[in-house]
Amino acid sequence: xxxxxxxxxxxxxxxxxxxxxxxxxxxxxxxxxxxxxxxxxxxxxxxxxxxxxxxxxxxxxxxxxxxxxxxxxxxxxxxxxxxxxxxxxxxxxxxxxxxxxxxxxxxxxxxxxxxxxxxxxxxxxxxxxxxxxxxxxxxxxxxxxxxxxxxxxxxxxxxxxxxxxxxxxxxxxxxxxxxxxxxxxxxxxxxx
Amino acid sequence: xxxxxxxxxxxxxxxxxxxxxxxxxxxxxxxxxxxxxxxxxxxxxxxxxxxxxxxxxxxxxxxxxxxxxxxxxxxxxxxxxxxxxxxxxxxxxxxxxxxxxxxxxxxxxxxxxxxxxxxxxxxxxxxxxxxxxxxxxxxxxxxxxxxxxxxxxxxxxxxxxxxxxxxxxxxxxxxxxxxxxxxxxxxxxxxx
Numbered sequence: 001x002x003x004x005x006x007x008x009x010x011x012x013x014x015x016x017x018x019x020x021x022x023x024x025x026x027x028x029x030x031x032x033x034x035x036x037x038x039x040x041x042x043x044x045x046x047x048x049x050x051x052x053x054x055x056x057x058x059x060x061x062x063x064x065x066x067x068x069x070x071x072x073x074x075x076x077x078x079x080x081x082x083x084x085x086x087x088x089x090x091x092x093x094x095x096x097x098x099x100x101x102x103x104x105x106x107x108x109x110x111x112x113x114x115x116x117x118x119x120x121x122x123x124x125x126x127x128x129x130x131x132x133x134x135x136x137x138x139x140x141x142x143x144x145x146x147x148x149x150x151x152x153x154x155x156x157x158x159x160x161x162x163x164x165x166x167x168x169x170x171x172x173x174x175x176x177x178x179x180x181x182x183x184x185x186x187x188x189x190x191x192x
Numbered sequence: 193x194x195x196x197x198x199x200x201x202x203x204x205x206x207x208x209x210x211x212x213x214x215x216x217x218x219x220x221x222x223x224x225x226x227x228x229x230x231x232x233x234x235x236x237x238x239x240x241x242x243x244x245x246x247x248x249x250x251x252x253x254x255x256x257x258x259x260x261x262x263x264x265x266x267x268x269x270x271x272x273x274x275x276x277x278x279x280x281x282x283x284x285x286x287x288x289x290x291x292x293x294x295x296x297x298x299x300x301x302x303x304x305x306x307x308x309x310x311x312x313x314x315x316x317x318x319x320x321x322x323x324x325x326x327x328x329x330x331x332x333x334x335x336x337x338x339x340x341x342x343x344x345x346x347x348x349x350x351x352x353x354x355x356x357x358x359x360x361x362x363x364x365x366x367x368x369x370x371x372x373x374x375x376x377x378x379x380x381x382x383x384x
Contacts, residue, residue, distance in 0.1 A: 013278075021278050028276075029269045029306040030254075032262035059250040059270070062222075063258050070224035077221045078251070084220075085294075086205075086213050102277075114221040 039067035042152040049149035097136035117145035131162025231259035234344040241341035257316040289328035309337035323354025
């Protein structure tokens with residue numbers, strides 16, 4: 001069993017509405033050992049894909065994306081939720097991402113300078129649930145004319161629609177940990 | 193000359209009001225090579241201080257703090273700018289941090305669970321200018337009753353008041369790069 005699965009079973013907390021809290025090792029306090037193992041798995045899966053850039057969204061995606069980019073020896077880019085005063089409208093791509101957990105829609109942006117048609121992108125995120133964050137990142141990659149090599153997810157809630165949406169787009173998705181159910185406040189993994 | 197200084201001279205952009213934009217390798221796109229060098233320098237300086245936790249604030253502090261925590265083999269904790277619905281008021285420490293660049297004051301929080309009186313903390317941040325972010329993080333450490341081993345800064349604007357405020361508190365500050373002036377859109381380093 002992976003370190004990530006062990007830590008989810010030991011330290012994860014299940015809240016109502018299928019919220020899995022992993023604040024003790026991934027979303028608030030971060031254990032570099034867990035992050036390193038996740039990055040090594042993404043590297044193993046995607047190492048022959050000619051990746052030129054690892055792409056994520058702030059804030060919780062930054063840790064696994066940075067560790068992954070280090071192994072690929074490529075830059076990491078994160079989409080920003082704030083609008084920098086030093087980046088004019090015509091210099092950026094933007095998209096809207098809805099969070100079902102927080103029930104808010106956020107405008108996120110990247111600078112056109114850091115994602116181009118020459119890039120082959122590995123998208124990384126901490127959670128995959130309804131897929132909104134990944135679809136937003138895909139939209140930004142497509143606006144830039146770059147190609148997507150695949151998506152690496154730390155924790156996938158396989159009982160929600162995100163995975164299916166990404167599969168329907170024909171994108172290679174690899175999740176380190178797939179959760180079949182959080183019913184009765186109990187974590188049930190899919191066998192993957 | 194450090195890789196960080198080289199990259200600032202090559203890719204940094206100076207904007208009005210002493211804004212130094214390092215989006216191509218640190219604050220938007222991140223170069224893992226630069227981050228690793230910064231982390232190694234912090235480790236070298238603070239390795240005998242009995243550090244139990246590396247502490248920063250989202251989002252731009254996460255990358256250097258994670259890389260540093262990996263070398264110390266301790267967890268990294270980042271203060272959050274949003275209020276998680278799964279963390280009750282009595283379970284958190286909070287403080288207000290003013291950003292002069294963005295002219296907003298943000299309430300930031302940490303869970304009481306992840307910082308205790310037993311912790312010896314290394315605070316890490318990307319920039320030190322007026323010192324507001326560091327003073328906020330110090331306030332959170334003090335609320336937790338933990339001790340501060342020191343502060344590691346990637347880029348210090350030595351011509352602003354932050355460094356002096358931290359020196360007056362008697363806290364050991366190490367900045368990888370100290371900038372004496374950004375006048376005439378030119379980066380002048382302090383010799384350190």
